[in-house]
Amino acid sequence: MRPLPTAVRPASRTSPPGFGLGLAPYELAALKNNAIFTNSRVVAVRQSSGRQLLRGEESGGAGPTVGHYVGYVPLDGYPFQVVQPVPALAPGAQHRRVFGTVLVRFEVFHYSANQVHTQISLHTVAANTNPTQHGPETHVRRVLFEARFGEIAEDNTPAFLSPAGELLAVPSFLTEGFRQALNGSRCRTCRHRSHLEKVAPIVLPPGLLQTLRLPVAHPTPAEK
């Protein structure tokens, strides 16, 4: 088995699976002052047929001093089941809602010209769901990459350090999604439908794929 990318690690057990970066109060206050209204939470939902899905809200943009963007890309073989464009009242708020059994979430918080925090995570509905269960226990998150206080060079290459002070690179299978989420976090008065809709479905490294219990793959809605 090929080794996993060094940045891949199991999800934190200390926060519910839908949560993202967990920004500090002063960072959240800066977003409010910049009129950026991002919802980074992934929510498990159950349709009337009993089918379990995850819902994410692509949202965010940039203000004068900070930016924050959360967007979604499907995993290869698991296309979004529903995509709803959301015309928002204000820029830097909602852009679209996506629904699927597997979502890859890209979150970038951008501040002070070229500093960023990021979290990239894989969200799945649990393979064996109990129909009587509803809520966080049916939703599993695995953090694919997370780092804070990264610096973006002029050529847009990010440089991150691990908590132990070691150089971290965004894994190659995530770089395009990261780049587009970074663009979203720099987009003033953002009213784009999505900054990530043109990113190709994510192909996980085989070693990582083997460790995941993914739901049964499903066709695109149009193929049914």
Ligand SMILES: [Zn+2]
């Ligand atoms: Zn934009």
